[in-house]
Amino acid sequence: MKFKFLYLILIASALTARLHAQQHSEQDHSKYMAPTDPLVQQKLSKWQDVKFGLLMHWGTYSQWGIVESWSLCPEDEGWCERRGPHSHDWYEYKKAYEDIAKEFNPTRFNPERWATAAKNAGMKYVVFTTKHHDGFAMFDSKYTDYKITNTPFKSNPKSNVTKEILSAFRNQGFMTGTYFSKPDWHTDSYWWKYFPPKDRNVSYDPKKRPELWQKFKDFTYNQIEELMTGYGQVDILWLDGGWVRPFSTIDPNISWQKTIPYDQDIDMARIAKMGRSHQPGLLVVDRTVTGEFENYVTPEQQIPDHYMPIPWESCITMGDSWSYIPKENFKSTRKLVHTLVDIVAKGGNLLLNVAPGPDGEWHEEAYQRLDEIGKWMSVNGIGIYETKPQAPYRQGKWAYTKKANTTYAFYLADEGETIPAKLKPEGLNIPANAKISIAGNQKSLKLKDGSIEIPAKTAVQVGQQPVYLFVIN
Structure with missing residues (x-):
């Protein structure tokens, strides 16, 4: 069944994406902890020199042209709104959403074209969404069947898209990063079917169900280890879903953190140690969880109003939406160049998001923007890089x-x-x-x-x- 009806609500759904997130700017960055590992310090210094990177949100949600994952979340927020014939029943909607995988077939997928365009724009690192909150793996994980290599695209020799993307960008000299969602709304050890989920958080109390929470921790650890061992050199482990965190790290002064009901300690020390055993010097970015596993901070869809003396990166969309919508409202080249210069002058990096569509291609206008940025960077990059x-x-x-x-x-x-x-x-x-x-x-x-x-x-x-x-x- 095709869900073309959902295209009618693309813009309304996707525009809210830039509003959702987690109010990353509310963090108290005075508590930033600099890494002590010399290899991590070295890689962090290199990362701070490259200044300009590419982020890509891509998943089955692109098929419907809706906000990434969030329409599954049973919260009364604009970015979680469901539309279409299944919207009245969350269970029906979740089934229909997860059934998108049965038709997802991005036959125009060509990561080499992306890497070339990004390089010509002056970008020097990439972060790709290997798994968003919906739990759909854009890599060939052996720990789930809900993955890109279990779709109609599985017969394509490039079906393991994460491997292909990282390889294509690495071949162009990029630092490579893997976005990975700590929460997973598909796996039964996070949204346990015995209790219906009430919100974005785990659907049971981990203290009461320690064996179930351990199962989830092991699942998460195992999937991350797959990414750290089977995909070549990885420079950045970029973790999203900051509500999955130790209860002791919750800041009661931050509105969204006050709603976290449980301790959701995923054991970052174990994950980071494993990651760095396979990828020495790995930058770990446990977003919004201030401490030793947030090697740099990531304000979202905004630029700090002042210079910040710590490592940081603004992640910002080229258009209005993190995920693909058929008719995107791209920012002007002038706006994007101003954004880059503003960020770099305040000590940060720009991670600019471009969203591939269900066919595996970008909007042509995204290529045009990158080409125009590249022409400016070819002359003026001397004031950007390594400054x-x-x-x-x-x-x-x-x-x-x-x-x-x-x-x-x-x-x-x-x-x-x-x-x-x-x-x-x-x-x-x-x-x-x-x-x-x-x-x-x-x-x-x-x-x-x-x-x-x-x-x-x-x-x-x-x-x-x-x-x-x-x-x-």
Whole structure:
């Protein structure tokens, strides 16, 4: 049975995706714990230098064009809303949702094209959703039948899509990461069928059912070990579902954490030790669970309003939705470049999400955006990669980074704005004898009364750009 009726509600469902999450910005980052393992420190430093990565949410939910997993969640929240003929009955809906696997067949899947487009855009790491909260494995797990290699796509030689994606990106020089959901709404050891689920949390009290919780812990451990052993080098284990956490880590000042009813300690020490035994230096990102297993923090769909001295990454959608919708509202190239510069100037990385569709392809417009970003990055990436933030970081329309004795001053232009004849970098003191030029242009610019003078000929040569980069030595 085809569920084309659900396409009518795609936009309404998917727009709520950017609202759901877990209010990651509410974390108290003053409690960040820096890793002590030298190999982890080394990899974290490398990760902080690459600045720009690709996130992909892809699963059977793409077939219906709906928000990833959340319509299964029995919570009275907008992002959990069910629509269509099965919406009146949660049990019917869950069965219909899980039956999508019987028709999921992404025959246009071509990860090499993705990797090439991402590389040309200037991206240097990738994080792929190997399993979201719905429990559908986008890899060939032997611990479940609910997986990509048990769909009509199973006869395709590239059916183990996680392996193919990581390999394609690794071949292009990318650091690779595996998104993995700690909760699993398909397995009976998390949403135990004896008790119907009331919300996103485990459906029973783990203290009362320790043997069942241990079964779930082992299941989770085993699936993660599969990813850490059968998929080549993995640099990042990116764990989502922050309500699966020790009760002692719950912050009562954070609204969504106050709703967690049980201790859901998944034994991160055991998982991290195993992961690093197979993947030395592995970055572990136990999102929102502040402590030794959150090697960097991940504000979602937002940018901090100030410089943060800890390792961090904003994960942001290229459009409105984390998951595929047929008609996406993509952000402009100018907006995306501004976002990258703003984040890097404050000390972070940008992890930009693009969602493949049910046929295994991206929207063509996503390729166009990456191509346009790449053209800007090919000239201006010198002020992005391997840089450090420089005070005052962000001031008005200016953003600053540095590398050794070079200062990079970014001017974030308004829509349609050409470079003015004179610009004064806000909050930055430039020595009178400094050498100044615009990235990609050899002309030395003069400084007068603290302002940079741009000759009309130079303005024509650099053309109109979303952000202009001044190189100051």
